[in-house]
Amino acid sequence: MGPGVVVTGLTLGALAVVSLLAFQANGAQDRAGAARPTVASTSTGPAASATPSASATPTVPPLPASSGSGTRVVYSAGNHFVWLVDPKKNPQVAAAFPVTPGSVEPAPGSYSVYSRTAAGTGTDGRKIEHVVRFAQQAGVVFGFGAALDDTTPTADPKAKTGGIRSSRADGQLLWDFASNGTKVVVVA
Known part of the structure; x- marks a missing residue:
């Protein structure tokens, strides 16, 4: 694999990640110190707030039943939510956000983390961190990440981007949880 392919993949992944973070920029300061939801809030119903803000408090949906088993990152393409699941711990849901x-959304299925980048620059020029890539489909690289300025620009519908952006705090949690080889389950 030549350096051009690697740079293209990294650029596509970075663009997607940057797009995701810009969308979440509003209320980022309020969310930074938010407590993580408990298993009770994620497994029994939407009772706790994952990232409170001044305008609205999103509730944590329950972990999807179709999310598989074992240690895994679960991404709901329909709800735009992530759960970090470790069945060896109590609570099993370490975080949800x-x-x-x-x-572009990844197809539902089971994947593995294949690449991680601690820091870089997104295709929009923003500095990004904690990039965790898990899939490539039709030339689009899919992965999680966070912008250093906690921005989440709306994705450009003309560009095929697969970055899934979180806040910096949540990006750190995902980075610490999902090493290379960690299972990522995408549900609809």
Whole structure:
């Protein structure tokens, strides 16, 4: 694989990640110190707030029943939510948080983290961190990440981007949880 292919993949992933974070920029300061939801809030119903803000408090949807088993990152393309699941711990859901997708969603299925980048520059020029890539489909790289300025621009519908952006705090949690080889389950 030549350097041009690698740079193209990284650029596509970065663009998607940057797009995701810009969308979440509003209220980022309020969300930074938010507590993580508990298992009770994620497994029994939408009772707790994942990232409170001044305008609205999103509730944490329950972990999807079709999310598989074992240690995994679960991404709901329909709800734009992520759960970090470790069945060996109590609570099993280590964290759950909202995310903002790129312009293209990954197909439902089971994947593995294949690449991680601690820091870089997104295709929009923003500095990004904690990029965790798990799939490539039709030339689009899919992964999670966060912008250093906690911005989440709306994805450009003309560009095929697969970055799934979280806040910096949530991006750190995902980075610490999802090493290379970690299962990522995408549900509809």
